[in-house]
Amino acid sequence: MRVAFQGELGAYSEAAVLEHFGADTTPIPCEAFDDVFAAVTTGSSDYGMVPIENSLAGSIHRNYDLLLKNNLSVVGEHYLYVNHTLIGLPGARLEDIRRVISHPQALAQCEGYLHSLSGVKIESVYDTAGSVKMVKQMGDQTVAAIASRRAADLYGMQALADRIQDNPENLTRFLIISPQPGEPGEDAKTSIVFSLKNAPGALFKAMSVFALRDIDLTKIESRPLTQKPFEYFFYIDFAGSILEPVAAKALAHLEEYALFLRVFGSYPRHRYT
Amino acid sequence: MRVAFQGELGAYSEAAVLEHFGADTTPIPCEAFDDVFAAVTTGSSDYGMVPIENSLAGSIHRNYDLLLKNNLSVVGEHYLYVNHTLIGLPGARLEDIRRVISHPQALAQCEGYLHSLSGVKIESVYDTAGSVKMVKQMGDQTVAAIASRRAADLYGMQALADRIQDNPENLTRFLIISPQPGEPGEDAKTSIVFSLKNAPGALFKAMSVFALRDIDLTKIESRPLTQKPFEYFFYIDFAGSILEPVAAKALAHLEEYALFLRVFGSYPRHRYT
Numbered sequence A, B: 001m002r003v004a005f006q007g008e009l010g011a012y013s014e015a016a017v018l019e020h021f022g023a024d025t026t027p028i029p030c031e032a033f034d035d036v037f038a039a040v041t042t043g044s045s046d047y048g049m050v051p052i053e054n055s056l057a058g059s060i061h062r063n064y065d066l067l068l069k070n071n072l073s074v075v076g077e078h079y080l081y082v083n084h085t086l087i088g089l090p091g092a093r094l095e096d097i098r099r100v101i102s103h104p105q106a107l108a109q110c111e112g113y114l115h116s117l118s119g120v121k122i123e124s125v126y127d128t129a130g131s132v133k134m135v136k137q138m139g140d141q142t143v144a145a146i147a148s149r150r151a152a153d154l155y156g157m158q159a160l161a162d163r164i165q166d167n168p169e170n171l172t173r174f175l176i177i178s179p180q181p182g183e184p185g186e187d188a189k190t191s192i193v194f195s196l197k198n199a200p201g202a203l204f205k206a207m208s209v210f211a212l213r214d215i216d217l218t219k220i221e222s223r224p225l226t227q228k229p230f231e232y233f234f235y236i237d238f239a240g241s242i243l244e245p246v247a248a249k250a251l252a253h254l255e256e257y258a259l260f261l262r263v264f265g266s267y268p269r270h271r272y273t
Helices: A012-021 A033-042 A061-069 A104-109 A111-116 A128-138 A149-154 A202-211 A245-257 B012-021 B033-042 B061-069 B104-109 B111-116 B128-138 B149-154 B202-211 B245-257
Strands: A002-006 A026-030 A047-054 A073-081 A085-088 A099-102 A121-124 A143-147 A158-161 A171-178 A188-196 A217-224 A232-239 A258-268 B002-006 B026-030 B047-054 B073-081 B085-088 B099-102 B121-124 B143-147 B158-161 B171-178 B188-196 B217-224 B232-239 B258-268
Touching: A002 A012, A002 A033, A012 A026, A012 A047, A012 A073, A012 A149, A012 A171, A026 A033, A033 A047, A033 A061, A033 A171, A047 A061, A061 A171, A061 A188, A085 A128, A085 A149, A099 A104, A099 A128, A104 A111, A104 A121, A104 A143, A128 A143, A128 A149, A143 A149, A149 A158, A188 A202, A188 A245, A202 A217, A202 A232, A202 A245, A202 B202, A245 A258, B002 B012, B002 B033, B012 B026, B012 B047, B012 B073, B012 B149, B012 B171, B026 B033, B033 B047, B033 B061, B033 B171, B047 B061, B061 B171, B061 B188, B085 B128, B085 B149, B099 B104, B099 B128, B104 B111, B104 B121, B104 B143, B128 B143, B128 B149, B143 B149, B149 B158, B188 B202, B188 B245, B202 B217, B202 B232, B202 B245, B245 B258
Parallel strands: A002 A026, A002 A047, A073 A258, A099 A121, A099 A143, B002 B026, B002 B047, B073 B258, B099 B121, B099 B143
Antiparallel strands: A047 A171, A073 A171, A085 A143, A085 A158, A188 A232, A188 A258, A217 A232, A217 B217, B047 B171, B073 B171, B085 B143, B085 B158, B188 B232, B188 B258, B217 B232
């Protein structure tokens, strides 16, 4: 099974692929999110896995845009706890580190820890797994990278400190995309996007189609359309699958109000703890 | 008037400060978002201005967290179109550029344009305005930075190409924070956060307090609490001010359902076009 992801081998997205699909999966690294969607569309990969929201940084609208642009189905979700590891050459010692390199977002998430290492120079590079490769190439025992534990193993490098992020609750949700609809099973979620006429109470009416049927929402988000101020897309995830009559009826009801409605797919809910 | 922002002089946040407060404001650069809140709390700055959502990258939950942690009021909002400029030394020519440096997010937003410049090496550095300073220090006519037009002017550098981002609709919304509540005026918005008992239809009931009073919502977003899976914060912005009886009644009604409710503030609505 081939699963496309954005980033280099050892990236957090690759960790999500392996956690979700198991160790005998073939992760296919792609340069950009567009390339992940293209790989699944052309069949050069069986599935794709893209981050859709993060507990600190919010929704990744770019991937919602790509879901809208491409004709693929969401067939799964996966929550990954992002744990940053400080990584040096084999034999390197924490007390000798004088320079730390990584992606700016990883550096920012470890700011408190990095402050505690006195006299260390911080430099940003293009990505987390790439920073580990760079330290390896430099061969300098005083330089360390910040990336996933897996990146250390993959490049034969050494973990100097684990879970160094300031906020331990750094959770990223990924969606799995496929050319065909999946098998949502009993404990399912469905992701949709829709737009409404700009009228008072329009969203309340739209939400009534779920509330009147006791369907639980697990996500709701309005997204302003920048081209048309004061018009919105709404992203909703709800408990249940479109294969169940009650959800199918709710969506038929929603179509009475919606200017536009797209069902991304129904899929098994990932219960992280 | 002193207004704190995160970043260096010439950053996009500084552009938002000057657009909103006028050219005779004193922008106070701060290293981190926390420092912006601290500057306003201690009175070393009169106001602070922080990004809260972006049309491509979603809500900046970190700043919602800081709003919750600090006891400040939201007294205004400002929408800024982010336009990236390619910036070189005075006398530099576009056709001679061989290396472009900037913040990774700016580089990513200009990916298509950068591909069109053949044989150019791309390098990431810590921030946009900082990349302009670096090109100036290098004194190399073949290196360019990507930052705001204002950063070019500020550092005495030259704009080589304007509006080079791939998606022209790159809009960032900022909130203005102050120790005292502001003057919302006639055309106001109010920002709140609340949590609800985890029960079917809970959010629908909460929204009814606005719908039953014909109060328009301009934003709704659920945010899962990572520490407590399946519990949420809800961020809502609505049209109107807490000084108006109808909004005050809606909030009193919401308190009947909410486990927790915090009003960040009422402020004049910014009508961008």
